[in-house]
Amino acid sequence: MPGTSLADWLRDQDDSMLAALLRARPDLATPAPPDTTVLATRAGIGISVARACEELDTFSLAVLEALLVADADQQPVPEKSILELFGGGVSADRVREGLAVLRARALAWGADPTLSVVPTAREVIGPFPAGLGRSAPHLDRQDLPAVVAGLSEAERRLLEALAAGAPVGQTKDAGTMVPPDRARTPVQRLLAAGLLLRRDAETVELPRQLGLLLRGEHPLGPVRLDEPELDTVRRSAADSDAAAAGEALELCRHVETLLRLWSTEPPPVLRSGGLGVRELRRAARALECTEPRATLIIELVVAAGLVAASDDTEPHWLLTVAADTWTASHSEQRWATxxxxxxxxxxxxxLAGSRDDRERLLSVLAEELRRPRAPLARRRALDELGTLPANTALRSDDSLVELLAWRAPRQGGRLRDEQVRWALSEAAAVGVSALGRLSSAGRALLSDGQAEAARLMGAAMPPPLDHILVQADLTVIAPGPLESDxxxxxxxxxxxxSAGSATVYRVGEASxxxxxxxxxxxTELHDLFAERSRTPIPQSLTYLIDDVARRHGRLRGGSAGSFLRCEDPVLLTEVLGRPEAAQFELRRLAPTVLVSPLPLAELLDGLRGAGLAPVAEGLDGRLLDLRPAGRRLSRRAGTGRRVVSPGPIDEERLAEVVTGIRIGDRTSGVRRGASASTASEGHRISPTFTLLQDAVSSRHQLWIGFVDSHGVATQRIIDPVSISGGFLEGFDQSVGAVQRYPLHRISTAALVEGSADAAGAAD
Structure with missing residues (x-):
């Protein structure tokens, strides 16, 4: 039964329908299709159909599968056939709603009562839509209910099992076909009777006609009509914001600890890329957290541009200059970044720590962890959290997983449900959500941007404290976050x-x-504790500071390579008498001065390891801090964002594309200009220029291909008025006004057939 083509059907739709189609499937508009024929061709390409199917909910997909079961991809089918496939449990209006969704995305088309489906839909959905096998024409001539009624119990159970699940099964009895009188097993008897189809030596398939019959009142199987409801609980926004602020502070503390660790001991980059297991475990021990938590933090610091891989022969994961800026920022700004x-x-x-299809371990920061559509999966989950009513929270993650699976069952692949769970878990760890709902700062991050999110998080965080509590056992308690200084x-x-909501420090000789x-x-250390502590300063702390200070700095080093000086010659003699003196190549330069060819930092580290307490001094005699600041990269490597799918089209651009399609439809059969350029060749006038002059003199409507100043090609239908000064002037029907077009930007031109006659009739 012949039917309308998709191109013809699209051509008959109004502009609002075409705009809605391009809005739902933006990939069809890039680049702008010149007419509906090209638009229809793109709409039927497999990769575009697959992307469109990812946006369909469970019921709309069931309607599409019903169309494929009815072979609507091969010839138009009546709507009545589709309604019958859903059985009596689904209303006709509900099925028509699903059909409307498919038409709006140009996956199905046709005027009632006949419908068609793009042929590539079967490739996208798979060979067994609705879990039904392929049709067997020889069964159409049989009384199938009577045939099934005459089967043995074993044969019927086998067929019912294939009807309820996948229509194919593995069996050794499919190896050879035997005559009915020699068939011994249920599979052999069903194959001999033509009620099972042999696909290969080990596979049989249940024909579609039998599957539909055995399913009874539900030919397509169980179909969930409506989306599941979320499992929610009452919870105040204030509680969520407070919990999120606590997680944000903990996250910032962990990141700061990691940056401090990697600043002095940057880990190497694996040859295959990523971070080694040993380095991950070392980071987890330093952060005092689990390895999955350490993995998230490591991935975050690289994603935020605070750490990047160097370009050395033996590359390491190094801090960037952005890390210093981040460290100096306020807590809420740190969190927002x-x-x-x-x-x-x-x-x-x-995915870190799991194995790929080849059983290779996936390491932290490895390229194999890249998933371009991961941000979309996070936003889907968070956007749904954002729709919860005030003072309402999600009780169970499983209910959100189930809801999103119903709304887009083909989105996310085999990791679809896991990505939702990971997004919710990571959102809570980052402080974007807490206690089953978005925090106020997390909600702002999704809609209002980083600055507003930081402001709201700062308001939820406890104010920084200007005091500490010194204990008698030389521990110091910070009962909350401290001021930066x-x-x-x-x-x-x-x-x-120990760290947490309250941080416990320990003061020791080394510190x-x-x-x-x-x-x-x-003196400065005494003043620090005296001014900042809300508790009395124990004598043990005073004695500790004075004792270390008394021995500290008696030896002073400089560069000779390096030197040691001391007002007490006896102490220098004692140093020369130690076994380490030869190792450091020390020699006496004066009664109070020793020199060494070693670098100063190396010399002082060696003496400290020998139990001495030297300090470094500069040329002016002041103490120097020789602690390594850590290497920094001047750029953020590997943090660029990739566009994973065509973004939404703005309404102005959408109107231009639709107008261009309509113009293309009107001019698809016109005679095209022979020249691609309006430039003159010597003294000859190009054919296109001649065509333009003829159109002006005869008042013949023109179709032109025009390239604007941004290099964007468009099509226009104009009523030409004049040509002068290198410009064509005419009334542009798409904008409803007179426009001027530089001749050198007109790529092609053609007369619109019938326009001269129309002009004459108007006269």
Whole structure:
């Protein structure tokens, strides 16, 4: 039964329908199709159909599969056939709604009562739509209900199993065909009767006619008509914001610890790319967290441009200059940088530690973790969280997984459901969500941008504290986040013993020496604790600082290579008498001065390892801080974002594309101009220029191909008025006004047939 082609059907639709189609399938508009014939061709390309099917919900996909079961990809089918396939449990209006969705995406077309489907849909959906096998023509001539009624119990159970699940099965009885009188097993008897089809030596297939019959009132199997509901619970936004702020502070603390670790000991890049398992475990120990948590943090610092791979012969993961800016920023700004990087990160950190199809281990930061569509999956999950009513939270992640699976069952591939769970878990770890709902800052991150998100997170975070609590056992408690200058002082003079909502520091001989090495005096350290502590300063801390300071700096080094000086010649004699003196190649330059060819930092490290406490001094006698600042990269490597699919088209551009399609349809049969350029050749006038002059003199409507100043090619239908000064002037029907077109930008031209007659009739 012949039917209307997709191109003809599209040509008969109004502009609003074409605009809706291009809005739903933006890939069809890039580049702009010149007419509906090209548009229809693109709409039937397999990769475009696959992308369109990814946006269909479960029921719309079931309608598409019903069309394929009815072979609508081969010839038009009546709507009544589709309604019958859904059985009595689905209303006709609901099926028509699904058909309307398919028509709006040009996956199906045709005026009721006949419908057609793009042929490539069968390739996209697969060979067994709705779980039904291929049709067997010889069964159309049989009374199938009677045949099935005469089967044995074993034969019927076998057919029912194939009807309920996949229509193909594996069996050794498919190896050879035997006559009915020699068939012994149910498979052999069914094959002999033609009720099973042999596909190869080990595979049989249930014909479509039998599958439809055995399914009874539900020929397509169970079809879920409506989307599932989310499992929610009452929860206040204030509670979620407070919990998210706590996670954000913890995230920033972990990132700062990792940057400090890698600043002094950057890990190497694996030959295959990524980070080694040992380095991951070392980072997890330093952060005092699990390896999956460390993996997420490592992926985040690279995605945010704080760390990048160097270009050396033996590359390492090095901090970039952006890391210093991040460290100096306020907590809310730090969080916003990380949260935005996570939202747009085209990677799946949760895949690290698993194995690929070749059983190769996937390492952190490896290229194999790249998934360009990962940001889309995150936003799908978070956007749904954002639709929850006020003071409502998600009770179970599984309900959201089920909902998104119904809305787009073909989106995400085999990791579809896992990506939703990973997105929710990572969002909570980053502080974008908490307690089953988006935080206020997370909601702003999705819609209002980084600045507003940072402001809201700052409002939710507890204010930084200007005080500490010194304990008698030389521990110092920070009951909350500290002001940046106080946090820097504490990181210098004490070591973190435990972290959380309250941080516990421990002051020891090594940490005090570290502060003194950095140029702090004993008096400054006493003043720091006296001014900042809300508790009395224990004598043990005072004695510790004074004792370390008394021994600190008695030896002073400089560059000779390097030198040691001391006001006490006896101490220098003691140093020369040690076994290490030969190793450091020390020699006496004066009673109070020793020199060495070694670099100063190496000499001082060696003496400290021998139990001494030397310090470095500059040319002016001031103490120097020789701690390595860590190498920095001047650029952010490997953080560029990739466009993973055509973005939405703005309405102005959409109107231009639709207008261009209509113009192309009107001019598809006209005589095209012979020249591709309007430039003159010597003294000869080009054929296109002559055509333009003839159109002006005869008032003949023109179709022109025009390239604008941005290099974008468009098509126009104009009523020419004049040619002068290198411009064609005429009334442009697409904009409804007189326009001027430079002749050198007109690529082609043709007369619109019938326009001269129309002009004459108008006269």
């Amino acid at each position: 990380l949260a935005l990087a996570w939202l747009d990160m085209p990677r799946l950190p949760a 106080l946090a820097s002082d504490m990181a210098l003079v004490a070591d973190v013993e 005090v020496r570290r502060a003194l090495d950095a140029g702090r005096s004993a």
